[in-house]
Amino acid sequence: MGAYIALVNRQVPQGRNNYPHGNAFDSLLFLCYLIIIRAMSDSSCSPRPSLSQSFAGLSLQTPLVLLSGCVGFGDSYPHVEGFSYHDVGAVVLKGTTLEARMGNAPHRVYETASGMLNAIGLQNPGARHVVEHILPKLPHHETQFWANANGTSPEEYAEVARIFDNSPVTAIEINISCPNVKEGGVHFGNNPAMAARVVAAMRQATDKPLITKLSPNNADIAETARCCIEAGSDAFAVINTLVGMAVDVTQRKPVIANISGGLSGPAIKPVALWKLYQVRAVTKRHGIPIVGQGGIASAEDALGFAIVGADALGVGTGLFYDPLLCGKIIEGLSDYLQNNQMSAYHDLVGSLQTI
Numbered sequence: 221m222g223a224y225i226a227l228v229n230r231q232v233p234q235g236r237n238n239y240p241h242g243n244a245f246d247s248l249l250f251l252c253y254l255i256i257i258r259a260m261s262d263s264s265c266s267p268r269p270s271l272s273q274s275f276a277g278l279s280l281q282t283p284l285v286l287l288s289g290c291v292g293f294g295d296s297y298p299h300v301e302g303f304s305y306h307d308v309g310a311v312v313l314k315g316t317t318l319e320a321r322m323g324n325a326p327h328r329v330y331e332t333a334s335g336m337l338n339a340i341g342l343q344n345p346g347a348r349h350v351v352e353h354i355l356p357k358l359p360h361h362e363t364q365f366w367a368n369a370n371g372t373s374p375e376e377y378a379e380v381a382r383i384f385d386n387s388p389v390t391a392i393e394i395n396i397s398c399p400n401v402k403e404g405g406v407h408f409g410n411n412p413a414m415a416a417r418v419v420a421a422m423r424q425a426t427d428k429p430l431i432t433k434l435s436p437n438n439a440d441i442a443e444t445a446r447c448c449i450e451a452g453s454d455a456f457a458v459i460n461t462l463v464g465m466a467v468d469v470t471q472r473k474p475v476i477a478n479i480s481g482g483l484s485g486p487a488i489k490p491v492a493l494w495k496l497y498q499v500r501a502v503t504k505r506h507g508i509p510i511v512g513q514g515g516i517a518s519a520e521d522a523l524g525f526a527i528v529g530a531d532a533l534g535v536g537t538g539l540f541y542d543p544l545l546c547g548k549i550i551e552g553l554s555d556y557l558q559n560n561q562m563s564a565y566h567d568l569v570g571s572l573q574t575i
């Protein structure tokens with residue numbers, strides 16, 4: 221570029237054309253200059269935006285989080301050609317209880333017009349088995365793994381937390397959408413005080429970051445978030461599935477043996493965005509981060525969650541449709557940040573303009 225500037229600045233004595241095709245030569249040089257500038261701004265010389273995120277004291281290599289129940293115990297996706305854990309900030313393991321569970325009778329899943337219904341029933345081998353036999357085999361150098369704790373009472377949740385406390389998981393997500401067996405089977409997440417009791421019990425049991433997974437099947441999600449922060453929650457996951465059902469009209473029976481199931485996928489995205497907006501209004505002043513989730517199936521979906529206020533982005537059902545979705549979201553996020561002159565994912569989080 222310096223050479224070009226020197227050339228165009230050279231003095232040409234008036235009335236003399238030293239170079240017979242001077243104008244054409246200058247145009248050619250100018251064209252080269254434009255090509256070089258374009259190439260520099262395209263990629264090689266301007267660094268790609270940073271996607272690393274700090275989250276509840278953890279450092280995520282990207283904001284993407286693979287959601288509980290959608291990737292088993294983290295051992296199957298690395299076998300998919302083209303999939304890389306380096307695209308993923310964290311993987312949430314399948315929901316785990318104190319003792320092993322067989323799960324519900326089939327049918328347990330059903331594809332809907334815009335997502336899926338599931339009633340797996342927390343099939344899992346129990347917390348001790350996960351810690352002793354599954355966690356040691358996971359590639360902790362490629363990404364981090366979070367537990368997903370479940371229980372029938374605050375004491376049982378706390379026991380699960382105690383078991384994972386002594387393990388390589390870097391955080392524990394609390395699935396508060398479990399029935400409270402001692403208090404009439406109402407889901408802990410449907411009642412702010414009950415949700416807070418679970419968080420408080422787990423807080424006593426571990427120093428690892430606690431991520432409370434909030435239910436949308438709840439009259440006041442913001443109040444639940446407030447109570448859980450007081451009880452010691454370090455972060456939130458927003459949202460879990462909505463409750464739904466499907467009917468087999470030939471047999472006049474529910475398709476799902478459990479009758480109802482959790483609805484996930486694109487159908488729940490507008491609800492998830494709204495709940496995220498409401499929870500963010502509470503968490504922002506405390507600096508508490510959120511994993512936004514519910515129906516993310518493209519980079520554009522992910523961008524919407526980021527703009528509303530998702531510090532991290534959960535991808536679940538979308539992986540069943542496209543196991544290579546994470547790489548595509550990463551590309552789309554990077555392109556968007558670069559095209560909007562943002563140097564980091566962090567700059568986009570909560571940038572929603574409402575006026």
Ligand SMILES: Cc1cc2nc3c(=O)[nH]c(=O)nc-3n(C[C@H](O)[C@H](O)[C@H](O)COP(=O)(O)O)c2cc1C
Nearest residue numbers: 287288289315338395460484485514515516536537
């Ligand atoms: C088959 C299936 C199993 C799930 N199992 C769990 C679970 O064990 N624990 C939990 O907290 N959430 C579970 N979820 C909910 C997801 O983690 C996620 O919050 C929800 O599906 C919304 O995100 P999505 O629309 O991207 O899937 C499950 C979802 C599906 C589809």
